[in-house]
Amino acid sequence: MSENQRFAGIELGGTKIVCGIATGAGDVLERTSIPTRGPEETLVDIKTWLEPRLGDTTALGIASFGPIYVDPASPRYGRIGATPKTAWRDFDLLHSIREWTALPLALDTDVNAAALAEIRWGAARGHDNVVYVTVGTGIGGGIVSNGRAVHGLMHPEIGHMKPRRLPDDDLDGMCPFHGDCYEGLAAGPAIGARWGKPLNELPADHPAYAMEADYLGQLAVNQLLTPSPTKQNFGGGVMNCTELLPMIRDAAARHLNDYLDLTDPLDAAEELIVTPGLESNAGLLGAVALVIDAS
């Protein structure tokens, strides 16, 4: 693989789609953002922008919201699973792209892809065990263990675990499957429903911040106690409130209560829990990282 080769990428998110062309060195040459609508209309929009730009590209990577069947051996490979976005349920994403390109394709969740991109070009360079969390319309998490994206029965869906609820939080929770899971209590829609405003319109000393940081700190601890990453990236729209990151670190340390001896210099909390180095390109470059890894 040459760093001068050109790759196409699609990041399929719940709110918007990012399409782009990047080099094998991780330089984004062109990109566009398209609002996510129903699957058929959205795929027409993607094709309209991307197809004319594929001429000198080597492969096309697809980084999608989940759940999505990512095991090539599954009869459902490339289909969307039981998502709250009902119009997308069971949609055959991979097939609908295969119809208009013969390029090699690679597919994974947006967050697994972003974790791979952060390792290759971003804030997790040199790390083999990485978690990438996005906090926006929903909460998703990608995991890389021993250098490889984690899959199995499905793929990580860490936003649907349940946090310990805070006593002063009386929101029922917004997840149609689990009510008050992490996604149901701490994604953007939950913040809006609880406080009437998004987090970025509230002051940093508003109780919304401490509550959000506590839930996300619990999520970070669950990861430290499961895949045991040496780097956790927290991205997504809610994380644009920059006051939140140090509060998440404090909450994680409080919940962990010195259980792991984080005494090595590497292990300081400010190194363990960070924002993505690739910022809003993490998903798009994740899609590109998928095809580079596969080639």
Add this chain to the structure above:
Amino acid sequence: MSENQRFAGIELGGTKIVCGIATGAGDVLERTSIPTRGPEETLVDIKTWLEPRLGDTTALGIASFGPIYVDPASPRYGRIGATPKTAWRDFDLLHSIREWTALPLALDTDVNAAALAEIRWGAARGHDNVVYVTVGTGIGGGIVSNGRAVHGLMHPEIGHMKPRRLPDDDLDGMCPFHGDCYEGLAAGPAIGARWGKPLNELPADHPAYAMEADYLGQLAVNQLLTPSPTKQNFGGGVMNCTELLPMIRDAAARHLNDYLDLTDPLDAAEELIVTPGLESNAGLLGAVALVIDAS
């Protein structure tokens, strides 16, 4: 590696130590069980039994309770970490064994090792993504992802995540670090403190069973949503109450609430959550699997 080679193994548990000799085919030739006391006395007991039997063995594997430093690059490699078993904290396990044998050594947590053994010889043959949970004096979990044991900052310590508490459970929780984490609410000591008896002395329709199954079902769901195993083995003393396993499956399905499409025949709950195929030899054979994998 020949299946006729002989390997030594040590499984270091909170209650007892198992030492043994097994073949590369996973046949246990000899084994003994020693009560766990303080580290110095216990290591004398291990040496007394094992050293005379090492003559025709190829390597020695060590599968230990955690937290333990398993990264060979760490200056603390082979030392016990912040365990509730205070006499063992910071004990240099690997060094104390190296003092009396020059054999190649391999080290991992008892539960990571057991997961590898279940893949090699037990109930998880053919699986690459496996979780092994033990429910006894404590609750530990090992994870194999893409065929490799999961490590990172430390190693999986899933028993120290926090479940959603049941409203009719007023136990404070027994974990000195986290109070009411899974280990604090659902390991053997919590059952004893809550009901005055171990689970095997209570009838299966006693509320102790439903409560235990609910907590362990939540733990199983957390795993399905994180490393996404295709096989979860639940072992340890508490699981000797055979009525518990189907109740855990039911509780997991209830908490998951159809989020993952478990419709393929492979994915049926009775295949996903099982008892260990190697039964009480899982840890010892895990220690042997470690040295086979390392050689």
